[in-house]
Amino acid sequence: MEIKKVNLESKLQSFNEYWSPRVVGKLNNQLVKIAKFKGNFIMHHHENEDELFFVLNGKLFIELQDKTMELCAGEFVIIPKGVEHRPYAPEEVNVMLFEPETTLNTGNINNNMTKFDLDNI
Amino acid sequence: MEIKKVNLESKLQSFNEYWSPRVVGKLNNQLVKIAKFKGNFIMHHHENEDELFFVLNGKLFIELQDKTMELCAGEFVIIPKGVEHRPYAPEEVNVMLFEPETTLNTGNINNNMTKFDLDNI
Numbered sequence: 001m002e003i004k005k006v007n008l009e010s011k012l013q014s015f016n017e018y019w020s021p022r023v024v025g026k027l028n029n030q031l032v033k034i035a036k037f038k039g040n041f042i043m044h045h046h047e048n049e050d051e052l053f054f055v056l057n058g059k060l061f062i063e064l065q066d067k068t069m070e071l072c073a074g075e076f077v078i079i080p081k082g083v084e085h086r087p088y089a090p091e092e093v094n095v096m097l098f099e100p101e102t103t104l105n106t107g108n109i110n111n112n113m114t115k116f117d118l119d120n121i
Numbered sequence: 122m123e124i125k126k127v128n129l130e131s132k133l134q135s136f137n138e139y140w141s142p143r144v145v146g147k148l149n150n151q152l153v154k155i156a157k158f159k160g161n162f163i164m165h166h167h168e169n170e171d172e173l174f175f176v177l178n179g180k181l182f183i184e185l186q187d188k189t190m191e192l193c194a195g196e197f198v199i200i201p202k203g204v205e206h207r208p209y210a211p212e213e214v215n216v217m218l219f220e221p222e223t224t225l226n227t228g229n230i231n232n233n234m235t236k237f238d239l240d241n242i
Contacts, residue, residue, distance in 0.1 A: 005190055005198045027171035027199045028221050030151060050148035056195075069126055074177075077126045078148045098219055100149050 008034060008056060012094055014121055019113055021097060021105055022121045033097040033118065043086040044107035051079045051099045058093030062086065129155060129177060133215050135242055140234055142218060142226060143242045154218040154239065164207040165228035172200045172220045179214030183207065 006024050011034055018038045025032035054076035062069045063086040069077055079085045106114045127145050132155055139159045146153035175197035183190045184207040190198055200206045227235045
């Protein structure tokens with residue numbers, strides 16, 4: 001397999017859909033994803049997977065049970081498995097995610113926001 | 122364990138040593154590290170670990186057996202296990218690394234650049 005670099009800005013320009021992560025890398029059974037968020041997501045947790053949210057630009061809010069976190073570009077947070085969380089973004093935010101291949105975006109919830117087959121871009 | 126966000130810029134300001142990764146996060150038996158590189162590293166490979174280099178600022182070169190890659194801020198590359206690589210940086214570059222907990226910076230080589238016990242910052 002050819003080793004290629006990934007330019008996140010150019011990958012971000014290739015789609016517009018919100019709450020629909022794209023896969024941009026795979027290593028050690030983990031996926032690197034990027035996503036655009038705007039508006040409200042659902043409260044959920046992941047039974048077996050810790051999840052990293054890294055903000056590339058914009059501002060991301062993550063509501064937890066006892067507080068709400070606010071993340072700007074260059075900041076990340078790791079949400080441990082089992083922890084309820086709800087991402088939201090009043091304005092568009094672009095994020096990079098690190099998580100195991102098994103991770104579903106809506107965790108323990110299946111609804112119309114659930115994405116089963118993510119595009120590799 | 123309290124969930125805290127990590128600001129990479131402020132973590133980067135907390136150390137100056139080159140080629141000495143610091144651990145800034147842990148998830149799913151993987152580590153998130155940051156490092157400052159300047160000058161030449163050694164050619165090496167990792168027997169069992171794929172390794173991701175994400176450039177935060179500056180310019181990173183990675184020499185492979187058949188080409189040399191040049192990465193700028195916002196770009197990453199995944200070096201699969203077994204692949205010989207040599208990072209170098211004529212000027213300081215700051216990078217984020219994503220790799221399994223078992224990963225040694227010099228891979229299959231043990232020398233005076235090998236770092237065994239990484240600081241958590």
